[in-house]
Amino acid sequence: xxxxVRSAEPTEYAALGEITAQAYLQDGLLDFGESDxxxxxxxxxxxxxxxxDVLVAVRKDTLLGGATFVPSGGPMADIAGPGEAEIRMxxxxxxxxxxxxxxALVRACIDRARRTAGCTRVVLSTQGAxxxxxxxxxxxxxxRTPERDWSPLPHLxxxxxxxxxxxx
Numbered sequence: 001x002x003x004x005v006r007s008a009e010p011t012e013y014a015a016l017g018e019i020t021a022q023a024y025l026q027d028g029l030l031d032f033g034e035s036d037x038x039x040x041x042x043x044x045x046x047x048x049x050x051x052x053d054v055l056v057a058v059r060k061d062t063l064l065g066g067a068t069f070v071p072s073g074g075p076m077a078d079i080a081g082p083g084e085a086e087i088r089m090x091x092x093x094x095x096x097x098x099x100x101x102x103x104a105l106v107r108a109c110i111d112r113a114r115r116t117a118g119c120t121r122v123v124l125s126t127q128g129a130x131x132x133x134x135x136x137x138x139x140x141x142x143x144r145t146p147e148r149d150w151s152p153l154p155h156l157x158x159x160x161x162x163x164x165x166x167x168x
Contacts, residue, residue: 002059003104005058005104012045019091027130051070052071067087067090068089073085073086079148084123088124119168120167123145134162134164145164
């Protein structure tokens, strides 16, 4: 059965928020664990959906994961500037990994960017430990942009996000 990527339904927000939070927690991606302030952002899919496009990957009736597509530097953008779309909060449930859901979500974001007027690039931030995601990005043509690497907590220099871009 193929993976379908579509816009998230409001009835799926809580489940997607928990998938996203658990993916980050179980992979050790939150420096402060359960007390990390970012955990609330990961769970708040309704807030993301109000400002960006939240996509889900599903197989039959099973929610596998999701991603947030921010068109042309919208309010949810971390690094995107004019003419750039951004992919944020890509997450796949542990049980759904290795089935192509992550790649399907990234491809769907690229397709949306190509349909966005004036968009010439897709950008994203990732943690150094997200090796599976890096392989997806590189396989799809993204290249590292170390000059754009940044820290969401500037007072903690050891927390640096790596950046990638894809020119459309």
